[in-house]
Amino acid sequence: MKVSARNALNGKVVSIKEGPVNSEAIVELAGGEQLVAVVTSESAKHLGLESGSQVTALIKAPWVMLMTECDDIRLSARNCLKGKVVSVSDGAVNAEVVLELAGGSRLCAIVTRDAVEELGLESGVDASAVIKASNIILAVPA
Amino acid sequence: MKVSARNALNGKVVSIKEGPVNSEAIVELAGGEQLVAVVTSESAKHLGLESGSQVTALIKAPWVMLMTECDDIRLSARNCLKGKVVSVSDGAVNAEVVLELAGGSRLCAIVTRDAVEELGLESGVDASAVIKASNIILAVPA
Amino acid sequence: MKVSARNALNGKVVSIKEGPVNSEAIVELAGGEQLVAVVTSESAKHLGLESGSQVTALIKAPWVMLMTECDDIRLSARNCLKGKVVSVSDGAVNAEVVLELAGGSRLCAIVTRDAVEELGLESGVDASAVIKASNIILAVPA
Known part of the structure; x- marks a missing residue:
C-alpha cells in the first residue's frame, strides 16, 4: 500500500x-x-x-488542526497530541507543518500561511495537533 | 488558545x-x-x-464548501450560511475566500481556483458557506 | 446550484x-x-x-485520499474507487490529481506534492480514490 x-x-x-x-x-x-x-x-x-x-x-494533512497556548481550552476533538514543530514549508496560501510527537512519531499538518504567522510556528516551537x-x-x- | x-x-x-x-x-x-x-x-x-x-x-477553512445559485437544491449538510464574499486570495492550486455572514461573522474557505472561476467568486458576490x-x-x- | x-x-x-x-x-x-x-x-x-x-x-477535493498498490490492505473508509490518473497539476505545497473511474466519472483529489512523488502519480497510472x-x-x- x-x-x-x-x-x-x-x-x-x-x-x-x-x-x-x-x-x-x-x-x-x-x-x-x-x-x-x-x-x-x-x-x-x-x-x-x-x-x-x-x-x-x-x-x-489538511485534517490536522494545530494549536498553541492550549491551557485555557478544552475541545470536542478527541485527539489532541502534544509535539514540537520540526519544519514549516510555505506555499502561496497553505503551509505544511511537520510536528514531532512526544512518542517520536511525526505528524504533518496543512494549515494556512496566516495561521503559521499567528501561531508563530517555526522549528522548535511547542504545538498540539488536533484531529x-x-x-x-x-x-x-x- | x-x-x-x-x-x-x-x-x-x-x-x-x-x-x-x-x-x-x-x-x-x-x-x-x-x-x-x-x-x-x-x-x-x-x-x-x-x-x-x-x-x-x-x-x-478547507472544510468549508461554497455554493451560489442554491435555490434549486437541498443538501444533507446541516450548515448552510448565507453571506457575501469580501476577499479572494489566489494560490497556485487553491484560493482563500472570505465571506461575511448576515450576522456579521466572517468565514474563511479554501477552495480550488477552478471553483473560484466557475462560481465567479469575487468581492461583493453572494455565496453560501456549507459545512x-x-x-x-x-x-x-x- | x-x-x-x-x-x-x-x-x-x-x-x-x-x-x-x-x-x-x-x-x-x-x-x-x-x-x-x-x-x-x-x-x-x-x-x-x-x-x-x-x-x-x-x-x-481535499477530502479524497489516493492510494496505489492496495492489494495488501483493507481500509475502514467505505469508499474506495478504482481509477486511472488523467492529470496532475502542481502547486507549491499541494497538487490537484484527476482520476477517471471505471464507470467513466471523474474524481478530483487535492494531495501534497510529496504524495504525488511517492506514489508516482502521473497520467495513465492506476490509483484508487478513498473517501x-x-x-x-x-x-x-x-
Missing part, C-alpha cells in the same frame, strides 16, 4: 464501542499516545476490529 | 441530542445563525455540553 | 440505515460504483431520502 495521506501511524486497538451506524475505536500508538477513531460499524465488522488488532491510522475522531481512516493488512 | 483553524465562531448551545457514539449539538451564534455540530458523545459529556453552554465552534456537522470542533473554556 | 466542491456525482439511493444521530445511505452511481455516505438522521428525514431517491454526492463516508454531502433537487 502507498497512500497520499501524509500520516500513517501504527498502533493497536485497545477498545471498541459500537453504535448502530458508527463505532468508536481507541488505538494505542507505538509512542504511547492514544488515538480515537470513529468508523462505520459496518467497517469495524468488515475489518474484524477488536481489542488487540494491529491497525494503521491514516490521517490526511477529529471522524477524520481518521483505519487500515489493517488484507 | 491559538488555533490554526481560520474560523472560530462564538455561540451558545441550544440543544443536544445524544446517541451511543455521536451526539448532535445545536449552537446559536452571536449573529443569530444556528450551527449544528456532531461530536462524540464522550466529548459532549467530558465538556459538559448542555443547553446554555458557551462554546466556540472551530472550523478549518458538514461532523467537521465542526467545539471548544469550551478549561 | 453551483458548488465549489470539485466532485458532484449523480446516483440513486439503494438503501438507508438509520441511527439516532447519523444515518448511512448507499448510493449507486451512474457508472455502477457504489458510494456510502453518512449524514445526520435529521438530514435524511428532511431530504426525504429513501430507496430510489435521485441524489448528487458532493465531495470536496470516508462521513465526508460526503448529499444533494437533492429543491
Whole structure:
C-alpha cells in the first residue's frame, strides 16, 4: 500500500464501542499516545476490529488542526497530541507543518500561511495537533 | 488558545441530542445563525455540553464548501450560511475566500481556483458557506 | 446550484440505515460504483431520502485520499474507487490529481506534492480514490 495521506501511524486497538451506524475505536500508538477513531460499524465488522488488532491510522494533512497556548481550552476533538514543530514549508496560501510527537512519531499538518504567522510556528516551537475522531481512516493488512 | 483553524465562531448551545457514539449539538451564534455540530458523545459529556453552554465552534477553512445559485437544491449538510464574499486570495492550486455572514461573522474557505472561476467568486458576490456537522470542533473554556 | 466542491456525482439511493444521530445511505452511481455516505438522521428525514431517491454526492477535493498498490490492505473508509490518473497539476505545497473511474466519472483529489512523488502519480497510472463516508454531502433537487 502507498497512500497520499501524509500520516500513517501504527498502533493497536485497545477498545471498541459500537453504535448502530458508527463505532468508536481507541488505538494505542507505538509512542504511547492514544488515538480515537470513529468508523462505520459496518467497517469495524468488515475489518474484524477488536481489542488487540494491529491497525494503521491514516490521517490526511489538511485534517490536522494545530494549536498553541492550549491551557485555557478544552475541545470536542478527541485527539489532541502534544509535539514540537520540526519544519514549516510555505506555499502561496497553505503551509505544511511537520510536528514531532512526544512518542517520536511525526505528524504533518496543512494549515494556512496566516495561521503559521499567528501561531508563530517555526522549528522548535511547542504545538498540539488536533484531529477529529471522524477524520481518521483505519487500515489493517488484507 | 491559538488555533490554526481560520474560523472560530462564538455561540451558545441550544440543544443536544445524544446517541451511543455521536451526539448532535445545536449552537446559536452571536449573529443569530444556528450551527449544528456532531461530536462524540464522550466529548459532549467530558465538556459538559448542555443547553446554555458557551462554546466556540472551530472550523478549518478547507472544510468549508461554497455554493451560489442554491435555490434549486437541498443538501444533507446541516450548515448552510448565507453571506457575501469580501476577499479572494489566489494560490497556485487553491484560493482563500472570505465571506461575511448576515450576522456579521466572517468565514474563511479554501477552495480550488477552478471553483473560484466557475462560481465567479469575487468581492461583493453572494455565496453560501456549507459545512458538514461532523467537521465542526467545539471548544469550551478549561 | 453551483458548488465549489470539485466532485458532484449523480446516483440513486439503494438503501438507508438509520441511527439516532447519523444515518448511512448507499448510493449507486451512474457508472455502477457504489458510494456510502453518512449524514445526520435529521438530514435524511428532511431530504426525504429513501430507496430510489435521485441524489448528487458532493465531495470536496481535499477530502479524497489516493492510494496505489492496495492489494495488501483493507481500509475502514467505505469508499474506495478504482481509477486511472488523467492529470496532475502542481502547486507549491499541494497538487490537484484527476482520476477517471471505471464507470467513466471523474474524481478530483487535492494531495501534497510529496504524495504525488511517492506514489508516482502521473497520467495513465492506476490509483484508487478513498473517501470516508462521513465526508460526503448529499444533494437533492429543491
